[in-house]
Amino acid sequence: MNLALHRIKDISRNGWAVWALALFIAWLFSQLSGDLLPWAHKYPRNWIWPIRFEITAFMKWLINDATFGLFTFKELTRSVSWLLDWPLTAATSLFSSGLMEGQGSYAVQIAPPLAWTAVIGVLVAMGHYARDWKLAALVGGCFFYLAMFGQWDSAMITLSSIVVAVPIGVAGGLLLGILAYRSPLFEKILRPVLDLMQTVPIFAYLVPILFLFGFGPVAAMTATIIYAMPPMVRVTILALRQVADETVDFGRMVGCTRHQMTWKVLVPSAMPSLMVGVNQVIMLSLNMVIIASMIGAGGLGFDVLSSLRRLDIGGGVEAGVAIVVLAIALDRLSQAFATRPPPVHREQPLDWARRHPWLTFSIFWIALTAIAGLLLEPVQSYPESLEITTGDFWGDLVKYININYFDYLEGVKTFFLLNLMIPFKRFLLSIPWVVIVGLLALAGWRLGGRKLALLAFALSMLVAVTGQWEKAMITVYLCGISVLIASLIGIPIGILAAQNQRAGKVVRVLIDTLQTLPSFVYLMPVVMLFRVGDFAAMIAVVAYALAPAIRYTAHGIGQIDPHLVEAGVAAGCTKRQLLWRIKLPLALPEIMLGINQTIMLALSMLVITALVGTRDLGQEVYIALTKADTGGGIIAGLSVAFIAIIADRLIAAGSGRMRRRLGLAEEGAAT
Numbered sequence: 001m002n003l004a005l006h007r008i009k010d011i012s013r014n015g016w017a018v019w020a021l022a023l024f025i026a027w028l029f030s031q032l033s034g035d036l037l038p039w040a041h042k043y044p045r046n047w048i049w050p051i052r053f054e055i056t057a058f059m060k061w062l063i064n065d066a067t068f069g070l071f072t073f074k075e076l077t078r079s080v081s082w083l084l085d086w087p088l089t090a091a092t093s094l095f096s097s098g099l100m101e102g103q104g105s106y107a108v109q110i111a112p113p114l115a116w117t118a119v120i121g122v123l124v125a126m127g128h129y130a131r132d133w134k135l136a137a138l139v140g141g142c143f144f145y146l147a148m149f150g151q152w153d154s155a156m157i158t159l160s161s162i163v164v165a166v167p168i169g170v171a172g173g174l175l176l177g178i179l180a181y182r183s184p185l186f187e188k189i190l191r192p193v194l195d196l197m198q199t200v201p202i203f204a205y206l207v208p209i210l211f212l213f214g215f216g217p218v219a220a221m222t223a224t225i226i227y228a229m230p231p232m233v234r235v236t237i238l239a240l241r242q243v244a245d246e247t248v249d250f251g252r253m254v255g256c257t258r259h260q261m262t263w264k265v266l267v268p269s270a271m272p273s274l275m276v277g278v279n280q281v282i283m284l285s286l287n288m289v290i291i292a293s294m295i296g297a298g299g300l301g302f303d304v305l306s307s308l309r310r311l312d313i314g315g316g317v318e319a320g321v322a323i324v325v326l327a328i329a330l331d332r333l334s335q336a337f338a339t340r341p342p343p344v345h346r347e348q349p350l351d352w353a354r355r356h357p358w359l360t361f362s363i364f365w366i367a368l369t370a371i372a373g374l375l376l377e378p379v380q381s382y383p384e385s386l387e388i389t390t391g392d393f394w395g396d397l398v399k400y401i402n403i404n405y406f407d408y409l410e411g412v413k414t415f416f417l418l419n420l421m422i423p424f425k426r427f428l429l430s431i432p433w434v435v436i437v438g439l440l441a442l443a444g445w446r447l448g449g450r451k452l453a454l455l456a457f458a459l460s461m462l463v464a465v466t467g468q469w470e471k472a473m474i475t476v477y478l479c480g481i482s483v484l485i486a487s488l489i490g491i492p493i494g495i496l497a498a499q500n501q502r503a504g505k506v507v508r509v510l511i512d513t514l515q516t517l518p519s520f521v522y523l524m525p526v527v528m529l530f531r532v533g534d535f536a537a538m539i540a541v542v543a544y545a546l547a548p549a550i551r552y553t554a555h556g557i558g559q560i561d562p563h564l565v566e567a568g569v570a571a572g573c574t575k576r577q578l579l580w581r582i583k584l585p586l587a588l589p590e591i592m593l594g595i596n597q598t599i600m601l602a603l604s605m606l607v608i609t610a611l612v613g614t615r616d617l618g619q620e621v622y623i624a625l626t627k628a629d630t631g632g633g634i635i636a637g638l639s640v641a642f643i644a645i646i647a648d649r650l651i652a653a654g655s656g657r658m659r660r661r662l663g664l665a666e667e668g669a670a671t
Contacts, residue, residue, distance in 0.1 A: 040432040048467040056631035059211055081218045084164075088221060091160040095119070096153065113156070115380045116147050118369040122362045123329070129358045130336035142329035147382035150389060151300065151322035158289050158299035158326065162282070165221050169228045169281045174274070176229075177236020178262060187237065194230045199600070199644040201607035202227060202291045203621040204637025210295050211630050220297030228284035235277030239270035275338030282334050286327045290520045291608070294625065300326070304520050308611070313398050313524045314391025320521035324513075398528045413535045421534055425477045433469050437461060440646060448653035455649060459642040468617060468639040475616040475643060478534060478609075479602045482541035486598050490546050491591060494553025495579070507550060514547045519608050527612050537609035545601035552594025556587030589655040596651040603644050607637075 039047075066073040093099050099111035120143045127136035146155045180187035205223045213219035243266055251265035267274070289301035300323045307316030373380030401409075437460045444453035463472045497507035522540040530536040560583055568582045584591075610618035617636045624633030 040434045041430075043433050043464050043467075043469050045467075047465065049465045051466060052629075052631035052635045054631065055634055056629060059208065059630040063211065077212045081213050081222075084168075084218050084221060087164045088161065088217060091164050092157065092217075095156040095160045095163075112370075112373065112380060114366065115369040115373045116143075116152055116382050117373075117379050118366045119156075120144060120147075121365040121369065123333070125358045125362050125365070127333060127336070130333060130340055135332060135336055139329045139333055142325045145325050146322055148386070148388055149318060149322065150384075150387040151303075151319065152382055154298070154300045154303050154319065155322055155326055156299075158286075158301065158323070161217065161221050161224065161289070161292075161297060161299065162285050162330070165224045165228065165285050166278070166281050169225045169285065170232055170278050172225070173229045173232025173277065173281065174236050174267075177233045177240065178267075180233065180237050181240045190233070194233060195645060196638075196641055197226070197230045199603075199641040199648070200637045201604055201618065201621055201640050202288065203607050203610075203618070203625060204633055204640070206291065206295050207621070207625050207628070207630050207633030207637075210625070211628055216296040217298065219295050220292035223295065224285050224288045224292050224297075227288050228281045231280035231284065232277040235280065236270075236274060239273035239277070240266050242273060243269045272338055275334065279331060279334040279338060282330050283327060286323060286330070287519070289323065308520060308524055308527075311524075311528060312391075312395070313528050314389075314394040316524045317394045317521065318389065318391055320517065320524075323521075324517055398525065401529060409529055413530055416538075417535055421477075421481060421538070424481060425474065425534075428473050428477045428480075429470065433464055436473075437464070440650075443650055444653075447650055447657060452649055452653055456646050459646050463639045463642055466635050466639065468620070468636060471615070471617045471620055471636070472639050472643060474614075475603070475606060475618070475640065478537060478541065478606055478614065478616060479599060479643075482538050482545060482602045482606075483595065483598050485538070486542045486546045486602070487549050487595055489542070490549025490594075490598070491553045494550040494591075494594075495557060495584075497550065497554040498557035499579075504554065507554070511547045511551055514543070517544075519544055519605055522605075523609065523612055532612040534614060536612050537606065537614045540609055540612070541602050541605045544605040545598045548594045548597035548601065549591075550594075552597065553587065553591050556590025556594070557583050559590070560586050589658040592651055592655040592658070596648055596655075599647045599651070600644055603640055607640060 062073050063077075064074070068076060071079075094114055096113055098109045098113040101108050101110050120140050123143055124136045124140040127139040143155075146152050176190065180190050205227055209219050209223045209226070213222055247265060247269050248261070251261050256265060289297060289299060290304050291301070293299070293301035293305045300319050303319035304316050304323070307313070307319060369379055377383075437457060440460050441453045441457040444456035463469055493507060497504040522543050523536075526536045526540045526543075530539065564582060564586065565578060568578050573581065606614065606616060607618035607621055610616070610622040617640050620636035621633050621640075624630070624636060
């Protein structure tokens with residue numbers, strides 16, 4: 001008996017033996033169970049848990065019949081909408097529509113919005129105050145670009161939503177983060193909720209929001225706030241924990257109360273880190289503008305979406321680039337405020353204007369442009385005669401490519417479909433669902449122990465019992481091929497960027513550009529060149545998810561201890577041997593984390609590619625949105641989240657295991 005146990009332990013130490021045995025059993029089972037166990041190949045319909053209908057029924061009851069005290073739930077949601085509508089209307093009046101009197105077609109403008117010159121002047125002042133004249137010129141140039149290319153009105157509608165959604169998202173995330181910091185129990189409850197919120201597809205947010213808050217800008221802004229809040233919560237918890245113990249002890253010594261300790265000691269000390277969370281909220285809010293336009297948000301997001309529906313690549317690219325320009329300006333500005341050094345304490349002049357020169361300038365500039373705008377129209381609104389458009393250029397470029405290179409494009413598309421995508425899809429759909437569930441549980445056990453095995457088993461079973469298995473496998477097939485191609489492209493580029501300083505600078509600019517482009521922008525040229533279908537979706541996903549594979553590979557190689565490389569050189573290793581025998585093995589855990597992030601981005605993009613004809617879980621979410629089917633949308637969205645969580649936990653566990661074997665510090669895993 002003891003000998004047998006030792007043999008089992010020996011086998012378990014050799015992972016390849018366990019996996020070879022598991023794969024052989026899985027293959028044997030799939031070959032023999034077709035006729036004997038038909039339920040193992042296709043999940044029986046009568047085993048499906050009809051929870052989607054129960055969720056839909058619950059939501060209808062919540063809206064129509066649920067009461068809380070003196071108010072119905074519908075009245076509560078409408079009250080929240082009414083409260084949010086006030087600041088949104090004020091911001092829209094300030095930046096876009098002006099002060100209006102009356103409603104609908106009877107509305108009359110009694111005061112114009114801020115002049116375009118006023119907005120640019122104030123932002124230039126903010127840029128200089130936050131850092132220097134270089135940042136001021138960059139921010140001013142970005143907003144001047146919006147005016148010059150005819151995107152000012154739409155950009156101001158988007159900015160109106162951002163300036164309301166971001167403070168609410170930051171405040172909500174900060175309060176939840178403080179509560180989680182104070183209460184470990186609350187943090188344990190909150191953490192899985194945050195995991196779900198950050199893995200559920202963006203589309204899935206819209207279905208219940210549309211049902212609860214109706215169609216319109218307020219509902220779109222509510223979805224934006226919910227989507228953008230989780231990073232602020234996580235950053236707040238981490239920032240408060242990183243406050244030096246000496247600072248906390250000093251606060252206790254001077255007799256601070258709990259409230260004073262939080263708001264006078266912890267939050268001010270953590271402010272630089274908290275500003276990173278603010279930056280994340282801004283960027284995620286901008287990432288949401290196109291999708292939020294589906295439930296009533298206007299602005300640049302609506303322009304991109306309507307251009308996609310009309311296949312107007314020129315208009316879509318211009319609106320998409322405008323979102324990127326707006327994102328760059330707000331990103332650089334928020335980063336500058338995050339890294340701004342604390343003010344030097346000097347003797348302050350008694351004059352308020354001298355104590356606040358840039359605020360004084362901004363007030364004076366707004367007043368001056370308001371008066372000048374009444375006399376000179378170009379001061380108030382950028383002249384249409386001076387606007388520039390590149391729409392025709394992009395349209396003609398796509399037309400030229402289609403006319404002259406159609407056969408080549410179709411050849412590439414056909415090659416990938418026939419030789420890679422369709423065979424892999426058929427293979428994946430032919431594997432019995434019980435085999436995949438078992439292999440996922442085995443992977444969890446091998447990489448993370450019993451808890452991870454139970455998590456992988458439970459989440460994969462939930463996908464099956466809710467009737468989403470076949471759609472989930474199509475999602476896995478598209479995600480898997482896209483991640484494979486993105487990795488094959490991204491990892492070599494990351495290696496080049498890490499070993500060549502000049503190439504690294506170019507690659508960093510490329511990555512920053514890819515990560516600021518809205519996801520919908522990737523769809524338009526792909527659809528125009530390759531039409532709708534799985535291949536078009538794959539190309540868009542690869543382009544969108546490429547950046548993490550490059551960034552993490554370059555970072556992993558760049559952080560290797562130079563002494564290890566020097567030891568390899570001293571041992572006589574060639575450059576190729578240094579790369580393959582030292583650098584890549586040591587960077588592999590970091591590369592795996594990059595692949596993990598690539599998977600997350602691919603899954604989020606796949607839901608959006610439902611607009612170009614894919615038939616996966618993303619299409620289920622999109623259909624549920626068009627039908628206001630809350631149950632179907634939530635279940636399909638959760639299924640995508642379950643796939644993401646399984647992949648995330650397995651890869652993170654594998655990366656941690658590699659680090660321990662290589663003797664690397666665990667902190668790198670969280671880089």
